[in-house]
Amino acid sequence: MAYEKELELALLAVQRAAILTKSVYSSHSKGTLTKTDSSPVTIGDFGAQALIIASIKSAFPNDEVVGEEDADDLRANPDLKNLVWDLVQQAKLSDPAAQDKIGGPIKSADDMLKALDGGASEGGNKGRIWALDPIDGTKGFLRGGQYAVCLALMVDGVPTVGVIGCPNLPVDDKAPLDSKIGTDADDKEGKGVLFGAVKGQGATSRALTDGKLEAPKTITMSPLPDVAQATFCESVEAGHSSHGDQADIARKLGITKASVRMDSQAKYCSIARGAGDLYLRLPTSKTYQEKIWDHAAGVVLVQEAGGEVTDAYGKQLNFGIGRTLKENKGIVAAPKAVHAKVIEVVKEVLSAKKD
Numbered sequence: 001m002a003y004e005k006e007l008e009l010a011l012l013a014v015q016r017a018a019i020l021t022k023s024v025y026s027s028h029s030k031g032t033l034t035k036t037d038s039s040p041v042t043i044g045d046f047g048a049q050a051l052i053i054a055s056i057k058s059a060f061p062n063d064e065v066v067g068e069e070d071a072d073d074l075r076a077n078p079d080l081k082n083l084v085w086d087l088v089q090q091a092k093l094s095d096p097a098a099q100d101k102i103g104g105p106i107k108s109a110d111d112m113l114k115a116l117d118g119g120a121s122e123g124g125n126k127g128r129i130w131a132l133d134p135i136d137g138t139k140g141f142l143r144g145g146q147y148a149v150c151l152a153l154m155v156d157g158v159p160t161v162g163v164i165g166c167p168n169l170p171v172d173d174k175a176p177l178d179s180k181i182g183t184d185a186d187d188k189e190g191k192g193v194l195f196g197a198v199k200g201q202g203a204t205s206r207a208l209t210d211g212k213l214e215a216p217k218t219i220t221m222s223p224l225p226d227v228a229q230a231t232f233c234e235s236v237e238a239g240h241s242s243h244g245d246q247a248d249i250a251r252k253l254g255i256t257k258a259s260v261r262m263d264s265q266a267k268y269c270s271i272a273r274g275a276g277d278l279y280l281r282l283p284t285s286k287t288y289q290e291k292i293w294d295h296a297a298g299v300v301l302v303q304e305a306g307g308e309v310t311d312a313y314g315k316q317l318n319f320g321i322g323r324t325l326k327e328n329k330g331i332v333a334a335p336k337a338v339h340a341k342v343i344e345v346v347k348e349v350l351s352a353k354k355d
């Protein structure tokens with residue numbers, strides 16, 4: 001199968017990084033800093049990015065990576081660097097063969113910084129470029145909500161392989177998607193899912209482990225004969241997507257069920273496995289550009305589970321023009337059969353707002 005090696009590498013690399021993020025999640029000190037855009041970053045984000053880029057470079061040294069983080073803060077703060085280096089050394093897959101497949105341990109703190117800085121690609125529509133979000137939903141990670149470790153391979157600007165680890169989602173995909181799953185998460189017994197998809201080959205989920213990969217299970221979106229019956233997912237943070245516009249859209253579609261608010265690409269994962277149906281992300285500002293690492297993996301997953309993902313105007317997402325989706329505004333993900341109907345209503349709501 002095409003991209004078999006890339007998928008396995010991505011699944012194992014995300015699984016190893018999740019060992020690190022879980023250890024930070026359950027520790028009271030997360031080494032949180034505030035970035036220049038006022039968003040938070042933790043020692044978990046830095047460690048997970050270093051581990052995943054080291055894995056990619058061990059298997060595919062010529063591939064580029066667009067990663068959210070870089071090593072500047074760690075170079076400026078040796079104590080913080082040492083904290084991350086300790087975590088990185090501790091995070092290893094329990095199965096030696098699996099650990100070998102992703103290049104073994106990072107050899108030194110300097111190599112760790114180099115790996116962390118390996119995510120500086122400017123992106124583009126030529127060749128193989130990975131999009132990496134080491135912790136998506138950092139605010140959820142800090143709050144005790146959902147978060148996700150997200151990795152996608154883009155080929156000539158098209159998301160082609162997508163892998164997402166969700167340490168706080170229930171493994172059982174029949175678990176009802178209620179607000180508790182979104183905002184009162186934990187990574188204890190029965191939690192932790194690893195999603196994977198390759199363009200043209202379908203989407204899967206399996207339990208997240210700390211060693212070998214479990215056997216995959218095919219996932220699909222729920223059939224949704226009547227859009228009024230939909231459950232829709234949206235961001236927790238009101239600053240990240242417009243809850244007001246999303247409520248108007250839901251009302252116009254006849255949706256009566258309450259939305260499920262959850263952080264991170266766990267929203268894409270949930271609808272891809274039929275726990276929830278729609279993901280609405282309406283812009284809150286005219287200037288914010290969505291980052292490719294916040295969407296690339298989730299888009300492959302939803303497309304391969306039978307869904308369609310566009311921007312809020314129904315325009316195809318263009319992942320091949322840099323680190324952001326600057327040609328697009330907002331995100332709408334829905335089962336193929338109802339996507340056009342949802343976009344029609346989204347456009348109505350957006351045009352009613354025009355000044």
Ligand SMILES: Nc1ncnc2c1ncn2[C@@H]1O[C@H](COP(=O)(O)OS(=O)(=O)O)[C@@H](OP(=O)(O)O)[C@H]1O
Nearest residue numbers: 135136137138139235236237239240262263264288
């Ligand atoms: N203003 C604004 N508008 C839209 N999106 C923004 C904005 N600011 C940040 N971000 C990005 O949102 C990512 C998290 O998205 P979520 O859907 O998980 O948001 S939320 O935390 O549930 O509200 C989050 O990803 P992480 O930084 O990886 O957590 C950000 O990249």
Ligand SMILES: [Mg+2]
Nearest residue numbers: 039040068138
């Ligand atoms: Mg961030």
Ligand SMILES: [Mg+2]
Nearest residue numbers: 133136137294
């Ligand atoms: Mg993110």
Ligand SMILES: [Mg+2]
Nearest residue numbers: 068133135136
């Ligand atoms: Mg992030």
